[in-house]
Structures are given as structure tokens and as C-alpha cells.
Amino acid sequence: MTVESPTEKAITPSVGLLGWYSVCASQLLKQNELYHLSMYNEPLVIYRDKENKPRCIKDSCPHRSASFRGGESKNGEIICPYHGARYTTSCNQDGFDRITCNHIVDSDYDNFAKYLHLRQYPCVEQGDYIYIYYTGEAKTSPNDFKINSELEPSLPETYGFDLADSKFEEVFIDFKCDWSRIIENHLDILHIFWLHGNTLPGNDVNRETIKSFNQTINKDQYHLRSVYNEKGNKKEEFISQIFIPPGRVIIFKGSPEQARYVQVLDHIPLAHNRARIIVRHYRKFLKNKFLCKLLLFKQRQQQVFYKIFSEDYLVLQTQTFNEQMGYMHQGQNKLLAEDKMIKHFWDWHQQSIEKESPWTIHPTSAHTNTIHQDMLMVYPPANPQLSHDVQRIIDRKVAVRLFSIVIIILAFIFAPNLVQQIKSGNDSIPMVETQE
The missing domain is CATH 2.102.10.10 (Rieske [2Fe-2S] iron-sulphur domain)
Structure with a gap:
């Protein structure tokens, strides 16, 4: 609905x-x-x-x-x-x-x-x-320049989330696919349950809990907004999504006023079949710096982000191919009720392409040197090296922590015996009496 x-x-x-x-x-x-x-x-x-x-x-x-x-x-x-x-x-x-x-x-x-x-x-x-x-x-x-649009409507604070009371983790993601397909992916709530259900922490979102939602859509000159509510007796907001043209998506878990975390995703159209995403998770919990370092929270969050987007990557690449081959013409895709936000996004995108045609301003051809396109692909999943580096950091720091714990345990075990041996050794030394 x-x-x-x-x-x-x-x-x-x-x-x-x-x-x-x-x-x-x-x-x-x-x-x-x-x-x-x-x-x-x-x-x-x-x-x-x-x-x-x-x-x-x-x-x-x-x-x-x-x-x-x-x-x-x-x-x-x-x-x-x-x-x-x-x-x-x-x-x-x-x-x-x-x-x-x-x-x-x-x-x-x-x-x-x-x-x-x-x-x-x-x-x-x-x-x-x-x-x-x-x-x-x-x-x-x-x-x-004549600035035709304001920056303020793009800011997360405009939509009710206090960033000053939050901490965030951030990753950069590079894809070899069409950037608009990635925005579509981030406006799709249902694939999170199925595609990422085994990766996301917790038991609330997985293949066993996948469900349909009631959806309310509002739109104005600045943004498209979709609110998903669970069907049945529970009427609270499950997720609220805001698409702010041209490239920002904000996702609230629950209502903006009560959300404990907010995801801000910025989509950058680098080149044909090249796109970069800035992924930032703001949270109102686990804000102690020492505890975060102890738990390797930053590195573990990065690995979760990298894995999630790696799971999306093949889908996005094949969708890009199918679109460029003309396999996704009008009427060939059958949308669900929950896909209404996606339909609104593509309507906006098509109108914008017809009005501005940004890809024709600096066109490339099969003979164009791809040096800039190739050198920009430095982040996962297009370049997995950074993900491997983060995993090595986690492995090394976990090993150091485990080694430290072992040393402490051994110290507790053997230290009393060592003290006792030293004391016993002192007791066995004969006393030498001095004569006056």
C-alpha cells in the first residue's frame, strides 16, 4: 500500500x-x-x-x-x-x-x-x-557562477537529526557501474533483508524476517521522502528514506527524532561506469573513544561496510549492463508496491537527463584514454586491497590483545609461586652469627 x-x-x-x-x-x-x-x-x-x-x-x-x-x-x-x-x-x-x-x-x-x-x-x-x-x-x-540551488536542504541537520550529539564511522566505496543504479539500490528496502541478511549484525533483518511494508511518500521541490511502516499492530516507522538531488540519500532507522543512527550516502558520478560513494554512519551510542579502540569498532564497521557493498556489486554491474544493452525498457520491469520510491527516482532522473544531459558535456568514446577513470578506482569493491589491509590490521591487533591477555594470565599463575620460591630460598640461607 x-x-x-x-x-x-x-x-x-x-x-x-x-x-x-x-x-x-x-x-x-x-x-x-x-x-x-x-x-x-x-x-x-x-x-x-x-x-x-x-x-x-x-x-x-x-x-x-x-x-x-x-x-x-x-x-x-x-x-x-x-x-x-x-x-x-x-x-x-x-x-x-x-x-x-x-x-x-x-x-x-x-x-x-x-x-x-x-x-x-x-x-x-x-x-x-x-x-x-x-x-x-x-x-x-x-x-x-550563478548558484541556482541552496546547499541547506542537502544537510542532514535540516531533517531533524542532531549531528552534534553523534559520532560517525566512514568509508569510501568505488564501483565500476552506473551511479544512478547505486542510488536505486539504496532506495530499495527489501533487498536488505535478502541480500545482506547474513551480514548485518542482530536478528531483526534477515531472510527469515523479510516482510511487506506500508509506505508513505512525500515530495517537494527539494527532496523525495519515503516512510516505511510495518503492517499489523506495530505502526512505528521502520525506516525513513530521503533522496536529496542530485546525489545524497539519508536513511533513518525509525523516525528522525528517535533514530539512534543515521546513514548518509553521497553518490558521485565519476565517469561512465565509474562511481564513488561516501558512506557515513552517525550513531548516538558507543561514543567512548577508549572503548571503541579496545573493541576495534572502526575497523569492524569498515569490514561490515565493505562486505555489504561487495554483495551489491555483482547485481549493480549486471543491472548496468542490462540497461546499456536495452534490456530494461519501459514495461519489462514489474515493480512491487515497496518500489514506488524507486519509480519516483527514475521519473526525476529521466526529466533531469532530458533537461541537462550532463554526460554530453564531456563525452568520451572508445578511443578516449582511460587514465583518469582507471586511477580513480582505489577503494573497495572495485579495488579490494584496502579491505584486505583493514582485515590485516584487525588480525594483528587481535593477536596483540590475545598475547597480552595470555601474558597477564601467566603472570597471575606463576607470580605467586615465584614469590614463594624466592621466600623459601631466603629461609634456607643459614644465618651467620657475629661474635663481639
């Missing part, structure tokens, strides 16, 4: 595929480091300038179009690896916030250098996230 608000039936989110994207975590963007990504095939770089402000630039030096891969960021200055061109932020009296070359080769080219400007996108930092406003056309100054 699906219920829609009659007054909002015709309303769909006004934000399309171009707009604000969360693309990086604040803690990942360290000073003097470069963070590479791409958006809709366009290679980008994020770094911190001399005022520690995040900057998002097109990954192309305006001198000879070399990438900044292998380059440097020193004291807020970004340096091209090809000829050492150094770029730094400058703001003139007209308010143009440019990133200008201040040196290339030697002083003979100072006049030439000052006409070289990096092209960039608006980039802000808020709530431990780095956001960029992506339009597909980088400009020499963020002030040249």
Missing part, C-alpha cells in the same frame, strides 16, 4: 543532475595534499589554499594541459609537475577570486605567467564535508 499526498502529487524536486555534490570528507583533505576525482568524465582536483579553504579546480594546467597528478601543494600553492608552474589564490578589487600563476620557468616569464588562471568550481566546507557546485563548465572565478 502506497500513500501519496494529494497536494504534492504533481511536484517533483526542482534540482536536477547539476548542482551541489558532497565529494570529499574534511578529514581526508589535508593541507599540502591533492585529492583527485572526476565528475561526469571531467577530471578535477581538490586542495587547500593558503587560507586552508578548499578549492576545486579542473585537472588541467593552462600552460600545456598537463594533469596535476604527481604535482605538489605547498603552503596553499599548487605546483604543476610538468614545468613547475606555481598557482596561488588572488582576489582583486573587482572581487574576482582567481587562482593565478605567479611563476613558471624563470623571471623572464613573469608577465606571461600572470595571464594563466586555473579554472575552478565553487567549493565550500560544511559539517565535515567538502561540497562543490558542479555545472560542467569550470570558470576562472567562483564568482562567475
Whole structure:
């Protein structure tokens, strides 16, 4: 059973595929480091300038179009690896916030250098996230952009969850598949029971407890929202999902006011068949740092995340293939009542594709070099190395803890005997009387 608000039936989110994207975590963007990504095939770089402000630039030096891969960021200055061109932020009296070359080769080219400007996108930092406003056309100054959508409706705090009272664990996930299929996956509640039932902790969600739900959907210009209630006497919210275009999904376990944890998922369309997801779990329990370290909570959570998304991976890849082969035309997929949210998402997606066509802005072909696409695949499940590294960390720390426990137990067992032996040895030493 699906219920829609009659007054909002015709309303769909006004934000399309171009707009604000969360693309990086604040803690990942360290000073003097470069963070590479791409958006809709366009290679980008994020770094911190001399005022520690995040900057998002097109990954192309305006001198000879070399990438900044292998380059440097020193004291807020970004340096091209090809000829050492150094770029730094400058703001003139007209308010143009440019990133200008201040040196290339030697002083003979100072006049030439000052006409070289990096092209960039608006980039802000808020709530431990780095956001960029992506339009597909980088400009020499963020002030040249007309911002058509607000950032505030994308923030988790807007929907009733107090992040200040929470701790979170985070992973980055890379997929070789279409990014919109991943959003569809995260709006699908039923597959959690079946596909991930043996991986999720606890006994509430598994193949034996899979069930149907009543579903209420609301939508406005900012988001699509679906609330699932268990059928029968128990009417409390089971899960509340919010899709905030273009790429954020927020999932509350229960109502937002009572939820003990919130999952925030940000979907980044890197390139054709390449996507990155930022997965962040906020929780209102187990907030003691010492206890979390003792239990290896962070590493264990990471392994659960990696396993869950690895279970999704084959499904997402094959769905992407079937769609690209034309096997998923209208009428070939039969949706359940619980899939209504997915239907609304695809309606929004299709309207946005027709209106903006972001994949046609920086098109690739079979002859396009895939260097950027290939080098971006650094996280599981596309690259399982990080998952293996986390498992080795868990194994090593567990071994150290077990060894320490064994040493303590042995100390308790043998220490009294050792003390007794020492005492007995002292008693057996003959006393030597001294004569006056």
C-alpha cells in the first residue's frame, strides 16, 4: 500500500543532475595534499589554499594541459609537475577570486605567467564535508557562477537529526557501474533483508524476517521522502528514506527524532561506469573513544561496510549492463508496491537527463584514454586491497590483545609461586652469627 499526498502529487524536486555534490570528507583533505576525482568524465582536483579553504579546480594546467597528478601543494600553492608552474589564490578589487600563476620557468616569464588562471568550481566546507557546485563548465572565478540551488536542504541537520550529539564511522566505496543504479539500490528496502541478511549484525533483518511494508511518500521541490511502516499492530516507522538531488540519500532507522543512527550516502558520478560513494554512519551510542579502540569498532564497521557493498556489486554491474544493452525498457520491469520510491527516482532522473544531459558535456568514446577513470578506482569493491589491509590490521591487533591477555594470565599463575620460591630460598640461607 502506497500513500501519496494529494497536494504534492504533481511536484517533483526542482534540482536536477547539476548542482551541489558532497565529494570529499574534511578529514581526508589535508593541507599540502591533492585529492583527485572526476565528475561526469571531467577530471578535477581538490586542495587547500593558503587560507586552508578548499578549492576545486579542473585537472588541467593552462600552460600545456598537463594533469596535476604527481604535482605538489605547498603552503596553499599548487605546483604543476610538468614545468613547475606555481598557482596561488588572488582576489582583486573587482572581487574576482582567481587562482593565478605567479611563476613558471624563470623571471623572464613573469608577465606571461600572470595571464594563466586555473579554472575552478565553487567549493565550500560544511559539517565535515567538502561540497562543490558542479555545472560542467569550470570558470576562472567562483564568482562567475550563478548558484541556482541552496546547499541547506542537502544537510542532514535540516531533517531533524542532531549531528552534534553523534559520532560517525566512514568509508569510501568505488564501483565500476552506473551511479544512478547505486542510488536505486539504496532506495530499495527489501533487498536488505535478502541480500545482506547474513551480514548485518542482530536478528531483526534477515531472510527469515523479510516482510511487506506500508509506505508513505512525500515530495517537494527539494527532496523525495519515503516512510516505511510495518503492517499489523506495530505502526512505528521502520525506516525513513530521503533522496536529496542530485546525489545524497539519508536513511533513518525509525523516525528522525528517535533514530539512534543515521546513514548518509553521497553518490558521485565519476565517469561512465565509474562511481564513488561516501558512506557515513552517525550513531548516538558507543561514543567512548577508549572503548571503541579496545573493541576495534572502526575497523569492524569498515569490514561490515565493505562486505555489504561487495554483495551489491555483482547485481549493480549486471543491472548496468542490462540497461546499456536495452534490456530494461519501459514495461519489462514489474515493480512491487515497496518500489514506488524507486519509480519516483527514475521519473526525476529521466526529466533531469532530458533537461541537462550532463554526460554530453564531456563525452568520451572508445578511443578516449582511460587514465583518469582507471586511477580513480582505489577503494573497495572495485579495488579490494584496502579491505584486505583493514582485515590485516584487525588480525594483528587481535593477536596483540590475545598475547597480552595470555601474558597477564601467566603472570597471575606463576607470580605467586615465584614469590614463594624466592621466600623459601631466603629461609634456607643459614644465618651467620657475629661474635663481639
